[in-house]
Amino acid sequence: MRELGTGTPDLVGTVEGGVAVLTMSRPERRNALSPQMLTALAEQLVAVEADPEVGCVVLTGAGKAFCAGGDVKRFAAAGEEPVRPSFEERLTRQREGHRRTALKLYELRKPTIAMINGAAAGAGFSLALACDLRYAADSAVLTTAFAKVGLAGDYGGTWFLTRLVGTAKARELYYFSDRIGAAQAERLGIVNGVFEADKLREQVLDLARRLATGPAVAYRYMKENLNRAVTGSLAETLDIEAVHHQRTFDTDDHREAAAAFVDKREPRFTGR
Numbered sequence: 612m613r614e615l616g617t618g619t620p621d622l623v624g625t626v627e628g629g630v631a632v633l634t635m636s637r638p639e640r641r642n643a644l645s646p647q648m649l650t651a652l653a654e655q656l657v658a659v660e661a662d663p664e665v666g667c668v669v670l671t672g673a674g675k676a677f678c679a680g681g682d683v684k685r686f687a688a689a690g691e692e693p694v695r696p697s698f699e700e701r702l703t704r705q706r707e708g709h710r711r712t713a714l715k716l717y718e719l720r721k722p723t724i725a726m727i728n729g730a731a732a733g734a735g736f737s738l739a740l741a742c743d744l745r746y747a748a749d750s751a752v753l754t755t756a757f758a759k760v761g762l763a764g765d766y767g768g769t770w771f772l773t774r775l776v777g778t779a780k781a782r783e784l785y786y787f788s789d790r791i792g793a794a795q796a797e798r799l800g801i802v803n804g805v806f807e808a809d810k811l812r813e814q815v816l817d818l819a820r821r822l823a824t825g826p827a828v829a830y831r832y833m834k835e836n837l838n839r840a841v842t843g844s845l846a847e848t849l850d851i852e853a854v855h856h857q858r859t860f861d862t863d864d865h866r867e868a869a870a871a872f873v874d875k876r877e878p879r880f881t882g883r
Contacts, residue, residue, distance in 0.1 A: 612663075621648035623673070624655050625876055629666040629823030630816060631659040635735075638674030653711035660719050666823030666882070668719065669815065670742060671726035672735075677751065680733020683760055692874040705765065713767040717838065720831045722822045726815045727793075727802065732756040737766035740775070741769040743834065745801065746815045747793040748808035753801065774841055775800055796819055826864040827882035832856075860866040 615624030615631070623634040633655055634643040659665045672678050696704075716723050716738065725731075725739035727747040733756040739745050747753075755772070758762040766783060773781040776799050784791070793805045806814045822830070832855035840848045859865055863883040871878035 613654060617651040619647040619651045621645050622651040626665055628820050629664065630669060630819040632669045632671065634671050634673050635678050636673040640682060641676035641679035641730060642672040643679045646684060649708055649712060656715045656719060660721060666721060666827055667819040668723045670728050670821050671728055676729040677727045677731040678734040678735025678738065679730060680756055709766055713738060713741040722830055724815060724819055726811065727751045728811055734766045737768035740768055740771035744803050746804045746806060747796060747802045747858055748811045749793050749805050750808045751793045752790045753796050754790045755785045755788050756787060824880060826880045828862045828864055829859050832859060836856045
């Protein structure tokens with residue numbers, strides 16, 4: 612196992628078996644987001660995307676929570692400060708934070724998995740939604756939470772959730788901000804699977820290793836196809852699929868997979 616230097620105890624990173632695990636680590640605050648955590652997460656997403664030893668990225672939380680979202684206690688204290696940053700300063704900072712974390716997770720050129728080991732709320736829920744896949748412990752609870760603290764919502768949750776569950780259900784989950792259990796989240800299509808809490812890490816890392824040893828170039832193009840399918844027309848999707856399909860025909864991974872099919876053996880992908 613190789614440890615990643617995140618520069619802060621609020622985020623712990625490791626790489627093993629081709630899988631980078633980024634752990635939000637403020638368990639005493641249920642891993643509520645801090646400026647240090649968000650900065651480190653943004654930096655590490657760039658680093659692991661460029662790391663040739665990493666084929667899949669897993670985002671999770673330390674202790675019994677995934678991420679409680681924004682640190683409401685810090686918000687309350689900020690409201691009492693005699694000098695507060697201007698609206699424009701705060702807006703610029705948040706827009707940059709959105710792009711460097713939620714957007715980066717969505718567009719990262721490698722598969723991403725949210726391993727939801729406990730409560731995922733507010734912006735923490737949004738970051739989980741930004742990942743390609745989500746797997747939850749059977750004890751996990753999820754909530755948009757924003758209405759409970761009088762906020763509109765951030766980190767792309769409205770965009771991601773609307774596409775997963777539809778407009779009406781997304782509005783319900785935002786307006787009421789009720790907590791839903793892992794089983795209900797699976798029925799709604801928010802999470803891909805639910806595992807017993809004590810087996811979650813083992814099961815998710817098994818899936819992550821499968822992705823990490825798969826055809827990396829094909830995954831990269833596949834992810835771009837799927838992302839474009841969300842907002843593009845059918846004609847545009849067909850065109851980009853054709854480009855990417857032809858590009859993958861020229862990869863070593865495709866030639867190896869075709870040979871393995873003929874030889875009736877498992878392919879050994881190299882990511883080229």
